[in-house]
Amino acid sequence: MPRKDPLPEPLRRSPFALAQALDLGVGTDRLRGDDLARPFRGVRVARGGPLSLVQHCHAYARRMRDIEFFSHLTAAELWGVPLPTEWRDGADIHVSTVGQRRAAKARGVIGHQISDELLVVATRYGLPLSDPSTTWCHLASSLSDDDLVAAGDHLVLTPARQVPRDPRPYCTVQELAERVAAFRGRGSVRARRVVAQVRDGAESRRETLVRLRLLAAGLPEPEIGINVFDASGTWIARVDMIYPAWKVIVEYDGDQHRTSTRQYERDIRRLDDLHEAGNRVVRIRNSTLALAPTLVRHALRAAGAPV
Template identity: 45%
Template sequence: MWRIPLPDEFHRSEGVHVGRMAPNRASRARGVRGRAFTDTGIRIDRRYGFRVTDAASTWCHLAGVLSHDDLVAAGDHLILVPKKAQPGEARPYATIEQLTDRAKSYSGRHARAARRALLDIRQGAESRPESILRLHMMRAGLPEPELNVDVFSASGTFLGRADSLFRDFRVIAEYDGEQHRTDSVQYNKDMLRIEGFVRNRWTPIRVRKGQLFGDPEAAVARVEGALRDAGWRP
């Protein structure tokens, strides 16, 4: 309901999660995963005509089922102020202050995990892979990048938006999705954008899905190599 990006193991066949406030018992029905909430800080919102837990509470509840990186990606998604908002969607779904206040008052079993994740949530990440790539780079000791920054040439021509930008070293780290298979128009736009970066003396490093989720250390090493070539030292 909040469009939170989740890892592949979450799929439709697991059913709908339905909560009731204690002392009411959890719902029991085919296709339903019921739970009884004892968390008194929940607010009720409406999404698509359904009563749902508020975004900040939903994020806290996810602390019990998501890894640290996916919980951070979920938080990045909720606080994002998109460059182009979808019609009818009020963004952000939550502010970092709301997530922080909710995590402080949350008394669930995984409250500590939620509070740890808060430290790594950032404004600007537009996808789960972008968030996960950033976290791998940060853990490796690389400098923290600017997120989804508009890049211009020396003459002021707009070149495109960079996923993760290391401005001082003219290095850009990009997650390369599946556009070449699913959207040829978008893929061509991305190709021209990357060419524009290169012509203007930026070094773009494109990380594919297989490497990010299969060998993230290799992906980070490529970014680190470009930074070192540009003069960065830890």
């Protein structure tokens, strides 16, 4: 088999348009090589395993009109929203236009034509996408109530530690509520009903699902993302959920607690400190998610709560 000519340096690590390659002197026969994937018509990328969503969107961006932007589930994943099903290489992406501009049409693209004067096109990873609060409104037509709340919790979260160059929250609870009140698209009725359950403080989708199960069972709403101190005022931990009046803490244990020895040891010390400070800690895992209301109710009753 003849050896293929190497691609020019600008084309080796990122998706590129055929026109760009031709301008750099790459021949049409080389552009038909089986070492190049064709995610979209007129776009090539050097094969090197499955593309991430960001890479896939950058591939589409090589042929994107300046009136288009990523939206709906695609924008949600670009904002890092935890969804029940993650995007996989080869799945469709959502692309929108606003007003009378024709919706996107391409293989692998779900096009939307949106009428919304309040929509703002933001930029993330160098890609145009719908702003956080509008993206959440669009999710109201496709997600369950609980997953919609989890998506909102993610967008409004003020994390314990900020990530450089990625300031959060992406939108505040108030900004989200105001955007929902003005939204008139598909899912607007559900969005207005569900937005009242969105809270700042949940660090993961599972934490939100635990909180919603507790509320659905008639238990009082816990405070979330709270720092706990001992009697001397020394900080112990930031906990997922707490009923401060009864010193009952609810924690969701993810996989990192099982797969990391260092994390496991830190958790044991943390639990010991919380217990020594007089707290009851209810630990919920994925396998015990359905039992969360029962476990928390027992702990609250043991602490003297009228539940």
